[in-house]
Amino acid sequence: MRVADSLPVRRMARPDSRTLTTMELQMRAFHALLVVGMLGTGCAGRQVEVTDGPAAQATTSLRVSNTLNQAVNVYVVQRGSETFVRQVPANSTTVLGVPGVSAGATVSLRARTADGTRTYSRDDVVLSGVFAWSIP
Numbered sequence: 001m002r003v004a005d006s007l008p009v010r011r012m013a014r015p016d017s018r019t020l021t022t023m024e025l026q027m028r029a030f031h032a033l034l035v036v037g038m039l040g041t042g043c044a045g046r047q048v049e050v051t052d053g054p055a056a057q058a059t060t061s062l063r064v065s066n067t068l069n070q071a072v073n074v075y076v077v078q079r080g081s082e083t084f085v086r087q088v089p090a091n092s093t094t095v096l097g098v099p100g101v102s103a104g105a106t107v108s109l110r111a112r113t114a115d116g117t118r119t120y121s122r123d124d125v126v127l128s129g130v131f132a133w134s135i136p
Helices: 021-043
Strands: 061-066 072-078 080-087 090-095 105-113 119-127 130-134
Touching: 021 061, 021 080, 061 072, 061 080, 080 090, 105 130
Parallel strands: 061 130
Antiparallel strands: 061 090, 072 080, 072 105, 105 119
C-alpha cells in the first residue's frame, strides 16, 4: 500500500448545485440581456426603398386625340421594336411623354383599340417637341 493511498482525502466544500452565487446571477442576467438585444437587432425589420432607377426624362411628346368610343393603347415603333406608351381614354385628348426616344428620331405610331379589333398606324413620323396625332 502506498502512503498517498492511506492519507485521508480532503475535499473542498462546494455549494449546493441549486444555489447560485451573486456573481453567477449577474452573469446570467447579463447574458439574457445580451441575447434579447441581439434578437431585437437581428429580427427587427429594415426600412428599404426600392426603385427602378432614375426616371427617364421624355424629350419628345405626343398629343393624341382619340375620337373613338373606346380607349386605345398607344405604341411607338422604333427600329422594329414596339414600345407601349400609354392608354388614351375614349373621346379624349392626352399629351404623352415618349421616354427613350430622342428628339429628331423617325418612328412609327400605332394605336390599338382596347378590345384589340382595330389598329391605326402612322409611319415615318419625326418626333421633335410635341407631335399631334388624331385617331382615327
